[in-house]
Amino acid sequence: MAVTIKTTEEIALMREAGRLASEVLEMIEPHVQVGVSTGELDRICHDYIVNTQKAIPAPLNYNGFPKSICTSVNHVICHGIPSDTKILKDGDIINIDITVIKNGFHGDTSKMFLLGNAPIHAQRLVKTTQEALYLAIDMVKPGVRLGDIGHAIQQYAESRHYSVVREYCGHGIGRIFHEEPQVLHYGKPNTGLELKTGMTFTIEPMINAGSRYTRLSKSDGWTVTTKDRRLSAQWEHTLAVLDDGCEVLTKRSEERF
Ligand code: MF3
Ligand code: CO
Ligand code: CO
Numbered sequence: 001m002a003v004t005i006k007t008t009e010e011i012a013l014m015r016e017a018g019r020l021a022s023e024v025l026e027m028i029e030p031h032v033q034v035g036v037s038t039g040e041l042d043r044i045c046h047d048y049i050v051n052t053q054k055a056i057p058a059p060l061n062y063n064g065f066p067k068s069i070c071t072s073v074n075h076v077i078c079h080g081i082p083s084d085t086k087i088l089k090d091g092d093i094i095n096i097d098i099t100v101i102k103n104g105f106h107g108d109t110s111k112m113f114l115l116g117n118a119p120i121h122a123q124r125l126v127k128t129t130q131e132a133l134y135l136a137i138d139m140v141k142p143g144v145r146l147g148d149i150g151h152a153i154q155q156y157a158e159s160r161h162y163s164v165v166r167e168y169c170g171h172g173i174g175r176i177f178h179e180e181p182q183v184l185h186y187g188k189p190n191t192g193l194e195l196k197t198g199m200t201f202t203i204e205p206m207i208n209a210g211s212r213y214t215r216l217s218k219s220d221g222w223t224v225t226t227k228d229r230r231l232s233a234q235w236e237h238t239l240a241v242l243d244d245g246c247e248v249l250t251k252r253s254e255e256r257f
Contacts, residue, residue: 003180005198011240013105014200018238018249020053021107024098032113034090038071042082045069049100058099058177070097077206077224077232090116095234106173108202109250110236129207129233132156136203140246144195150187153205163212170202195241204236
């Protein structure tokens with residue numbers, strides 16, 4: 001399947017799905033507290049998506065994923081599986097990744113939460129990763145190439161002595177959760193796909209405090225951790241390319257673009 005260009009009507013549906021995904025992150029925030037389990041956060045999000053939003057949590061049963069959201073704590077990079085035995089503690093950092101399907105279209109977004117008094121090095125990693133996403137979003141417009149965006153993220157992270165995860169990337173999104181193109185968070189300027197009006201995709205940099213290398217859990221087949229067990233952070237938005245820039249389909253109220 002090639003890269004799809006969405007019509008104005010399709011982008012309106014993507015906007016609705018994106019809004020719902022962002023609202024789940026806003027809804028869950030007050031529940032992200034020391035002492036709560038990631039399993040409980042999953043149940044709260046699942047019930048809200050299904051009962052309040054009348055939408056579908058896309059991760060549930062996606063390629064066999066067993067839960068409705070991803071919860072990735074500390075050295076977990078992505079695809080952490082919520083569990084009743086994983087209790088958040090003071091100083092933890094957690095990524096909560098929400099994907100909903102509404103009227104056949106996907107909205108995909110994630111953010112980091114800091115629990116209590118997170119160490120300054122953790123705060124700095126989380127902030128830098130968010131800034132990397134924001135600078136990438138600022139670049140998105142027709143004519144820009146994916147390699148330009150990947151390069152900018154990589155430069156920003158590496159200039160701060162962090163590393164960029166290579167094995168997982170952003171992706172085209174629409175009626176299909178993960179479609180073309182692959183949106184790498186590293187690269188070379190003037191390479192890769194040229195953006196066109198009507199493309200919709202995610203940018204979701206995963207930035208490690210230590211080395212870029214990853215490890216996939218052999219026991220659950222999903223949980224991706226840093227090989228060196230140092231911290232990792234991730235932020236994600238779903239975007240639509242417009243004639244004069246882009247629209248952040250998963251923007252939260254606290255954000256200005
Ligand atoms: N939401 C993730 C992404 O940003 C994908 C999760 S797939 C799952 O692409 F199966 F782990 F849920
Ligand atoms: Co995604
Ligand atoms: Co996601």
